Amino acid sequence: MPERTHDITLTVNGVVRHATVPARRLLSDCLRHDLGLTGTHVGCEHGVCGCCTVLLDGEPVRSCLTFAVTVSGHEITTVEGLAGPGGRMSPVQRAFAECHGLQCGFCTPGFLCTVTALLRENPAPTDAEVVEGLSGNLCRCTGYQNIVKSVHRAAELIAEES
Amino acid sequence: MSGMDTRVAGGVGASALRPDGTLKVTGEFAYSSDLWLDDMVWGVTLRSPHPSARIRSIDVTPALAMPGVLCALTHEDVPGLKFHGLDHPDTPVLAIDRVRYQGEPVALVAADHPERARRAAAAIVVDYEVTEAVTDPWRAAFDPSCPKVQEGGNVLRHQPVRVGSVFEAPVVVTGEYEVGMQDQAPLGPESGLAVPAEDGGVDLFVATQWLHVDRDQIAPCLGLPPEKVRMTLAGVGGAFGAREDLSMQIHACMLALRTGRPVKIVYGREESFFGHVHRHPARMRYEHGATEDGRLVYVKAEILLDGGAYRSSSPAVVGNAASLGAGPYEVPNVAIDAYGVYTNNPPCGAMRGFGAVQACFAYESQMDKLAEACGISPVEVRVRNAVSQGSRLITGQVIDSPAPLAEMLRELEAFPLPEEPAAGGRDLRALPGGVAQTTHGEGVRRGVGYGVGIKNICFSEGFDDFSTARVRVELAGGEPHVLVHTAAAEVGQGLVTVQAQIARTELGIDRVTVAPADTRVGSAGSSSASRQSYVTGGAVKAACEAVRARLDKLAEENPGLTLPELLERSGPVEETREYRHRPTYPMDPVTGQGDSHTQLALCVHRAVVDVDVELGLVKVVELAAVQDVGRVLNPLALEGQIHGGTAQGLGLALMEEIQVVDGRVRNPSFTDYLIPTILDMPPMRVSILENADPAAPYGLRGAGEPPTLSSTPAIAAAVRAATGRPLPRVPIRPQDIALPA
Numbered sequence: 075m076p077e078r079t080h081d082i083t084l085t086v087n088g089v090v091r092h093a094t095v096p097a098r099r100l101l102s103d104c105l106r107h108d109l110g111l112t113g114t115h116v117g118c119e120h121g122v123c124g125c126c127t128v129l130l131d132g133e134p135v136r137s138c139l140t141f142a143v144t145v146s147g148h149e150i151t152t153v154e155g156l157a158g159p160g161g162r163m164s165p166v167q168r169a170f171a172e173c174h175g176l177q178c179g180f181c182t183p184g185f186l187c188t189v190t191a192l193l194r195e196n197p198a199p200t201d202a203e204v205v206e207g208l209s210g211n212l213c214r215c216t217g218y219q220n221i222v223k224s225v226h227r228a229a230e231l232i233a234e235e236s
Numbered sequence: 237m238s239g240m241d242t243r244v245a246g247g248v249g250a251s252a253l254r255p256d257g258t259l260k261v262t263g264e265f266a267y268s269s270d271l272w273l274d275d276m277v278w279g280v281t282l283r284s285p286h287p288s289a290r291i292r293s294i295d296v297t298p299a300l301a302m303p304g305v306l307c308a309l310t311h312e313d314v315p316g317l318k319f320h321g322l323d324h325p326d327t328p329v330l331a332i333d334r335v336r337y338q339g340e341p342v343a344l345v346a347a348d349h350p351e352r353a354r355r356a357a358a359a360i361v362v363d364y365e366v367t368e369a370v371t372d373p374w375r376a377a378f379d380p381s382c383p384k385v386q387e388g389g390n391v392l393r394h395q396p397v398r399v400g401s402v403f404e405a406p407v408v409v410t411g412e413y414e415v416g417m418q419d420q421a422p423l424g425p426e427s428g429l430a431v432p433a434e435d436g437g438v439d440l441f442v443a444t445q446w447l448h449v450d451r452d453q454i455a456p457c458l459g460l461p462p463e464k465v466r467m468t469l470a471g472v473g474g475a476f477g478a479r480e481d482l483s484m485q486i487h488a489c490m491l492a493l494r495t496g497r498p499v500k501i502v503y504g505r506e507e508s509f510f511g512h513v514h515r516h517p518a519r520m521r522y523e524h525g526a527t528e529d530g531r532l533v534y535v536k537a538e539i540l541l542d543g544g545a546y547r548s549s550s551p552a553v554v555g556n557a558a559s560l561g562a563g564p565y566e567v568p569n570v571a572i573d574a575y576g577v578y579t580n581n582p583p584c585g586a587m588r589g590f591g592a593v594q595a596c597f598a599y600e601s602q603m604d605k606l607a608e609a610c611g612i613s614p615v616e617v618r619v620r621n622a623v624s625q626g627s628r629l630i631t632g633q634v635i636d637s638p639a640p641l642a643e644m645l646r647e648l649e650a651f652p653l654p655e656e657p658a659a660g661g662r663d664l665r666a667l668p669g670g671v672a673q674t675t676h677g678e679g680v681r682r683g684v685g686y687g688v689g690i691k692n693i694c695f696s697e698g699f700d701d702f703s704t705a706r707v708r709v710e711l712a713g714g715e716p717h718v719l720v721h722t723a724a725a726e727v728g729q730g731l732v733t734v735q736a737q738i739a740r741t742e743l744g745i746d747r748v749t750v751a752p753a754d755t756r757v758g759s760a761g762s763s764s765a766s767r768q769s770y771v772t773g774g775a776v777k778a779a780c781e782a783v784r785a786r787l788d789k790l791a792e793e794n795p796g797l798t799l800p801e802l803l804e805r806s807g808p809v810e811e812t813r814e815y816r817h818r819p820t821y822p823m824d825p826v827t828g829q830g831d832s833h834t835q836l837a838l839c840v841h842r843a844v845v846d847v848d849v850e851l852g853l854v855k856v857v858e859l860a861a862v863q864d865v866g867r868v869l870n871p872l873a874l875e876g877q878i879h880g881g882t883a884q885g886l887g888l889a890l891m892e893e894i895q896v897v898d899g900r901v902r903n904p905s906f907t908d909y910l911i912p913t914i915l916d917m918p919p920m921r922v923s924i925l926e927n928a929d930p931a932a933p934y935g936l937r938g939a940g941e942p943p944t945l946s947s948t949p950a951i952a953a954a955v956r957a958a959t960g961r962p963l964p965r966v967p968i969r970p971q972d973i974a975l976p977a
C-alpha cells in the first residue's frame with residue numbers, strides 16, 4: 075500500500091516552498107533531499123551533535139528531531155539563509171571564517187544557526203554564556219577555542235554594524 | 237621582475253585564511269554526503285549481527301522482489317579480487333564463508349530510495365552458524381588452545397626492542413595499564429557517489445584520506461585497470477584515521493557498475509561505528525628501574541594491542557608502540573615486547589597518534605610513579621631523563637634535530653596556574669557536574685598533572701613515502717596566476733591553505749588556486765602521520781622551484797620583460813615534482829634497532845582539574861601545552877590543530893570508549909559514545925617553539941598528532957593528584973574514582 079503523503083508549505087530562507095512528504099519525513103531530510111538544501115548537515119540522526127540545527131521562527135531546533143509536517147506554515151532559516159541582502163555574509167559567518175572557527179566545517183552550519191539566535195538574545199555574552207549557549211553543538215576538530223573567539227568577534231561585528 | 241617578490245602577502249608564516257572557509261560558512265561546500273545526481277539510486281550494506289559465524293547460505297531473492305530494488309549483491313558478484321586491505325589484502329569485500337566481527341559487510345542492495353534499500357537489505361536471508369568468538373586479546377596471543385581468527389595465527393606482529401642487559405635498579409616501579417577503544421568520530425559520516433562511465437570504468441567521489449591507496453585497492457576488486465577508476469575527493473567531514481581504510485568505496489562502485497546508475501551510499505552514525513576501524517585498545521605491563529635520584533636505568537614493558545578481526549594498519553601501529561614505547565627519555569637498558577593480535581572484536585587501525593598514544597599513557601603514568609618513589613616532582617623526573625638533540629632513542633636512532641624537552645617542560649611549569657576558587661558561592665557552571673547541582677563545592681579537590689609525548693612524523697620503517705605536486709603559472713585576466721594540483725586530501729587540517737601559502741612564497745605571486753584533489757595527478761600519500769605539510773608541502777615547494785627556475789631562465793633570455801609579458805610570450809609554465817623525505821629503515825625483528833623514523837615531534841601538556849571525589853565527576857579547569865613545530869607555516873591553523881588534538885586526548889582521558897562486550901559494540905551512538913562538548917573543553921594556553929629541523933621543508937615539524945598524545949596522561953595525572961587513586965585505565969570512569977574496587 076502506498077504510504078500516505080501530505081502537502082506542506084514552508085517558508086525557507088524567505089522563500090515559500092512546497093513539498094509532498096510522508097508524515098514521518100524528518101525536517102532534515104525534507105530540507106536536504108526534497109528541497110535540495112544540503113548546507114544543513116546530519117551527523118548523528120538523534121539530536122546529539124547539533125550539525126542539523128536550523129532556525130524555526132528564529133529559534134534553534136534540531137531538524138533531525140523535527141517532522142517536516144509539524145512545521146508546515148512556519149519559517150525556517152538554514153545556513154543558506156543567514157547571509158544578508160546581496161548575499162553578504164552575516165557577521166556570524168564572517169567571524170567564523172575570520173577566526174578559524176572551523177576546520178572540516180561539517181558542524182559549522184549548526185553552530186552558525188545556534189550562534190545567530192544566541193547573539194540576538196544576548197548581544198554581548200561572557201565566555202561562560204557562550205559555552206553554555208553552544209553546549210548542544212559538537213565539534214570534533216577545533217577543540218572549541220576558536221569557536222568561542224568567533225562568537226565574541228561576531229558580537230563585535232554586530233555591534234559595529236548596528 | 238616585480239612578480240618574483242617573495243614578500244608577497246599570505247605566504248609561509250602568515251595566518252592566511254582557509255580558501256574553503258567561505259563555502260563552509262555559507263553551506264555551499266559539498267561534503268561527500270551532499271552529492272546528488274537526479275538519476276542516482278541508493279546503496280545499503282547488510283552487516284553481520286555476529287562477531288563470529290560461518291555463513292551457510294545467503295538468499296537475496298526476497299530483497300529482489302521488493303519495490304524499487306535494482307539489485308542485491310553478495311561476494312559472488314565481486315568482479316575481481318575478493319579481498320582488500322591497506323597492508324595486505326585480507327579483508328573480504330563482502331563476507332564469503334564466514335564473518336569475523338559484528339558489522340562485517342555481507343551483502344549490498346541498490347534501490348530508488350534509501351528507505352526501500354534498507355528494508356530490502358533487512359529482507360535478505362543469511363543462514364549463520366554462530367561460532368566461538370575470540371574476544372580476549374591476551375588469550376588470543378598466548379593461549380595455544382585459542383581458536384585462530386586468521387589462518388596465520390592470532391599474533392599479527394610481535395616487535396621486540398632489546399637494549400643492554402642491566403635490569404636491576406635501586407628504585408623499581410611497576411604498573412599494569414589499560415587504554416579503551418577510542419573512536420575517531422568524525423562528524424561527517426562515510427559517504428560517496430559512484431558514477432558508471434561509458435568506458436566501463438567508474439568515477440568515484442568520496443571522502444577519504446588517500447585517493448591513490450583507495451584506488452589501488454578498489455580497481456583490482458572491480459577487475460578494472462587503475463586508470464578506469466577515477467577518483468575525486470569530495471568534501472571531508474573530518475577523518476582522524478577513520479578514513480584510511482576503505483568503507484563504502486568498492487561497494488558503491490560494484491552497485492554502480494551493476495545497475496548502470498550513479499549510486500550514493502551514506503552511512504548513518506550507528507553504521508559509521510561499524511564501518512571504520514578504531515583506536516587499538518591496549519593492555520600494558522611496565523616496569524621502570526631508576527637510581528635513587530630518578531635517573532632511568534631500565535624499562536621493561538609488554539604492550540598488547542587488540543587489532544580485531546583484520547589486519548588494517550595494525551603492523552605499523554605495533555611498530556610505533558614498540559619504538560616509542562619508553563617515551564622521549566634516555567634509557568640505557570630496554571626490554572619491550574609489543575604485540576598486535578587478531579580477535580573477533582571490532583577491527584582497529586589508524587587513529588590520530590597511531591600506536592604512540594597507548595604507550596604514552598603507560599610510560600607517563602610510570603614516570604609519575606617514579607617521581608613519587610624518588611621524592612621529586614613530576615616535572616623534575618622528566619627533565620632528568622629528557623632526550624635532547626643527539627640522544628639515542630631505544631631503537632638506537634639518534635635524534636638529529638632539536639628536541640628541547642627539558643626547556644619545554646620548564647616553560648610549561650612556569651605558566652601561572654589558574655586561581656583556586658574561593659570556598660562558597662561558586663559558579664555552578666565551573667564545578668564538576670555543572671548546573672546539575674551535584675555539588676556546590678563540597679568534596680571537590682583540585683589536581684595538577686603533566687604529560688609528555690613523542691610522535692614519529694611521516695611514514696616509518698622503510699615505507700616509500702612521497703607526494704606529487706603539479707604547479708602551473710599562467711595568465712588569467714592579464715595577471716599571473718598559480719594553479720597547484722595535488723591528490724592530497726584536505727580533511728579539515730588546513731593543507732589546502734598551506735599549499736597556497738607555499739606557492740605564494742616560492743613564486744611571489746599572490747593569486748593561487750589549489751585544484752580539487754583527484755587521481756589525475758600522482759599520489760600524495762596519506763593525510764595521516766602528521767605528514768602532509770612535510771611531504772606534500774615539500775612537493776609543492778619543489779614544483780614551484782622548478783617553475784621558478786624556468787621563469788628565471790625566460791627572464792634572463794628576455795631582459796626587460798615583466799612576468800605577465802613573459803607569460804604572454806611563453807604560455808603556461810608547468811612542472812610536476814615528487815618529493816620524498818629521508819629514507820627510513822625497518823626495525824630489526826629481534827632487537828628493534830634501526831633508524832625507523834624520519835622525524836620526531838614533542839608536545840608537553842599540563843592539566844588542571846577539579847574532581848568531585850564523592851561522585852567521580854571531573855571538570856578540566858585548564859590545559860596548557862608547549863609544542864615544538866620547527867617552523868610555523870600558519871599560526872592560526874597550527875593553534876587549531878593543537879587545540880583539536882588536545883580535545884581528543886581529553887576525550888580519551890575522561891569519556892571516549894567504544895564498549896565491547898563479547899565482541900559486540902554496546903554504544904554505537906553519540907548518546908552513548910561521548911565526545912567532548914564545549915563545556916568539557918577548558919580554555920587552553922599554548923606556547924609554540926620553532927627549533928627548525930634542517931632536513932624538512934622550511935624546517936617544519938609535523939604537528940597534528942603530538943598534542944593528542946600528551947594531553948591524556950596529563951589529565952589522568954591531574955585526576956590522580958586530586959583523588960589519590962591509582963587510576964591505571966583510561967578513559968577514567970566516575971566509578972573508578974568514587975567506587976574503586
